[in-house]
Amino acid sequence: MTDIVATLVGEEDERRQRRGWLFSAIWLAFLVYPLDRIRQYRGPWEWTLVGVVSLAVFALVFVLGFREFRRRLHEEDRRPEQTRRAWVVLVLLTVLLVLVVPAAGDSVLTGSVYIAVFGIITLPGRAGVAVVAGVAAAVEILPRVVDGWTPDNSAAITVVAAAMAAWGVRTLVQRNAQLLEVRRRLADLAVVAERERLARDVHDILGHSLTVVTVKAELAGRLIELDPGRAAAEIADIEALTRQALADVRSTVGGFRHLRLDEEVLGARSALDAAAIELRRIGRVDDVPDHRRELFARVLREAVTNVVRHSGASTCTVDLGRDRISVEDDGVGPVGRADDTVPGVDHEPAGSGLSGLADLVRDAGGTLTIARGTRGGFRVTAEVTT
Numbered sequence: 001m002t003d004i005v006a007t008l009v010g011e012e013d014e015r016r017q018r019r020g021w022l023f024s025a026i027w028l029a030f031l032v033y034p035l036d037r038i039r040q041y042r043g044p045w046e047w048t049l050v051g052v053v054s055l056a057v058f059a060l061v062f063v064l065g066f067r068e069f070r071r072r073l074h075e076e077d078r079r080p081e082q083t084r085r086a087w088v089v090l091v092l093l094t095v096l097l098v099l100v101v102p103a104a105g106d107s108v109l110t111g112s113v114y115i116a117v118f119g120i121i122t123l124p125g126r127a128g129v130a131v132v133a134g135v136a137a138a139v140e141i142l143p144r145v146v147d148g149w150t151p152d153n154s155a156a157i158t159v160v161a162a163a164m165a166a167w168g169v170r171t172l173v174q175r176n177a178q179l180l181e182v183r184r185r186l187a188d189l190a191v192v193a194e195r196e197r198l199a200r201d202v203h204d205i206l207g208h209s210l211t212v213v214t215v216k217a218e219l220a221g222r223l224i225e226l227d228p229g230r231a232a233a234e235i236a237d238i239e240a241l242t243r244q245a246l247a248d249v250r251s252t253v254g255g256f257r258h259l260r261l262d263e264e265v266l267g268a269r270s271a272l273d274a275a276a277i278e279l280r281r282i283g284r285v286d287d288v289p290d291h292r293r294e295l296f297a298r299v300l301r302e303a304v305t306n307v308v309r310h311s312g313a314s315t316c317t318v319d320l321g322r323d324r325i326s327v328e329d330d331g332v333g334p335v336g337r338a339d340d341t342v343p344g345v346d347h348e349p350a351g352s353g354l355s356g357l358a359d360l361v362r363d364a365g366g367t368l369t370i371a372r373g374t375r376g377g378f379r380v381t382a383e384v385t386t
Helices: 002-040 045-070 080-122 125-145 155-226 228-254 261-274 290-311 353-363
Strands: 278-282 315-320 324-329 366-372 378-384
Touching: 002 045, 002 080, 045 080, 080 125, 080 155, 125 155, 155 228, 155 261, 155 290, 228 261, 261 278, 261 290, 261 315, 290 315, 290 324, 290 353, 290 378, 353 366, 353 378
Parallel strands: 278 315
Antiparallel strands: 315 324, 324 378, 366 378
């Protein structure tokens, strides 16, 4: 599911990029005014052709340039080459408008709004403001100094208003891009968390099952001549354990695996018996609230696995209570443990074994304590009070 979410977020980003050019294309409708003036032009046909072609190229450059730079609106620090390309596009747009002047006259000033908008969107802050100021000054001054052009006292206001609207759109798109990036990162984190959970569950299943299988296989090997019937029973248990481990792996991958505390208690007894370790129980499964049983089952499974693998103990005591579970053995205890490892886990990395179990208990609002037991071995205690 988390992989699907991450894919959907990426596809949404791609759709936004593909639709981005529509925003700029809509506003090209205002170029109909200089186009209409060109249609009315009665001068040399060459200027009419130049005007039409230049206006068409102007529209194309604006749309393509806007599409290119819109994809980088979320980047706060623009690379120098991007800024240089923006200036090149602005110069090209200006030249194309100048070529339209002979046939379109003062109606060409309609295109100045596009230059202001493109500058404020694609250039860094101060440079964009400078372009807008320059365009606003041009639309006020040129009609007053060029013969035949009619001044428009609202032209500069129109340019500034359009630039401000474009700035608002730029800010909105930046925020949307940032939000989309956050969503993408959250989806990636969810994928990582799900993979860690799956790896931890598979480790728990195989670590416990293979440990018990190994112990029972060794026992069956010793009993095969002394007590063939008992050896056959142990081999049958090995077959059942391997089948159960396979089923657990399948259910874990499918996301449907749930541990039962009563079944784990029986499994602990079987594993400890095979390792010639006496199980002593304090408390009952019924003493544990339902919502804590699966967590305590995980603690019991991992702790007993480590007792069988590492302790060399003769007895193991499991103490069940309403808000705590404790597993203690009388084995060798912590000897020569490195600072970056967990007692009794033989230098396993964080995220597996007891280290991963500590994360599970912490996520449930509790604490996992691993310390020397009263009888010299290990004591693993999980307490949950929430």
